Amino acid sequence: MSPIHFIEEETLITLLKNKDQRAFNYLYDNYSGALYGLALRIVKSKEYTDEVIQNVFVKIWNNANSYNADKGKLYTWIINIARNTAIDYMRSKGVQNELKNQSLPNFVDVDNKEKHNFTILESVDHIGFKNVLNELKSEWKQLIEIAYFEGYTQQEIAVKLDIPLGTVKTRTRNALIELKEILKEYK
Numbered sequence: 001m002s003p004i005h006f007i008e009e010e011t012l013i014t015l016l017k018n019k020d021q022r023a024f025n026y027l028y029d030n031y032s033g034a035l036y037g038l039a040l041r042i043v044k045s046k047e048y049t050d051e052v053i054q055n056v057f058v059k060i061w062n063n064a065n066s067y068n069a070d071k072g073k074l075y076t077w078i079i080n081i082a083r084n085t086a087i088d089y090m091r092s093k094g095v096q097n098e099l100k101n102q103s104l105p106n107f108v109d110v111d112n113k114e115k116h117n118f119t120i121l122e123s124v125d126h127i128g129f130k131n132v133l134n135e136l137k138s139e140w141k142q143l144i145e146i147a148y149f150e151g152y153t154q155q156e157i158a159v160k161l162d163i164p165l166g167t168v169k170t171r172t173r174n175a176l177i178e179l180k181e182i183l184k185e186y187k
Contacts, residue, residue, distance in 0.1 A: 009074050016064035024061060031075070032057075035082040042086035042151035052089050056082045079148075087151045135182050140175035147172065 007015070007026055015023030035056055040049040059081050067077050133141050146152045146160065154172065158165040 010069075013064075013067060013069065013074055016060070016067070019061075019064075024057070027060065027078070028057065031078060035078065038079065038082050038149060039086040041149045042083070043090055048089065049086075052082075052086045055089070056085050059085060083148060083151065090151065132179065132182050136175055136178055140171055140178065143168065143172050144175050144179070 007023075012023055012026060016027070032053065036049060036053055039052045039056070040046065043049050043052055056078075060078060063081075067074065071077075133144060136144065142161075143157060146157050147154070152160065154168045155165060158168045161168070
């Protein structure tokens with residue numbers, strides 16, 4: 001089988017659903033960097049991220065038939081799988097216990113963590129999502145970044161930003177509606 005250098009989304013979906021190895025290779029070659037960056041922002045450990053990414057690609061491969069183009073783009077579906085897998089991984093008992101057992105200096109370095117998160121956002125930006133986020137109001141952009149790139153729940157965001165949960169929900173909803181409109185322009 002020869003490698004695929006460019007493939008239309010519809011064809012890629014068909015190949016994935018038919019379990020064509022070229023589709024998996026194409027996905028890995030073209031999307032693993034973005035997925036890795038997203039997962040690393042959430043789990044904050046290269047070791048954990050490698051495990052998460054492996055799980056993400058297994059889920060994509062095993063669940064390709066559940067993808068529905070009417071509900072959104074393939075990339076959005078894949079990003080959601082990666083985000084949810086990373087969050088689930090971090091919330092698992094084994095990881096929580098391991099994190100509790102780490103020494104504090106090795107686990108927490110707020111200044112370095114913020115610089116690291118910025119670097120990751122820059123490295124994932126080959127898809128141009130940073131440009132899309134920059135079109136949002138700053139308060140909406142912040143919520144999307146915290147929720148989708150750092151894996152915070154709405155309740156955790158409310159605590160972190162010291163704003164009411166209802167405000168977080170309203171702003172997030174408005175941000176997602178605006179993002180949907182902005183993304184229509186990118187089609």
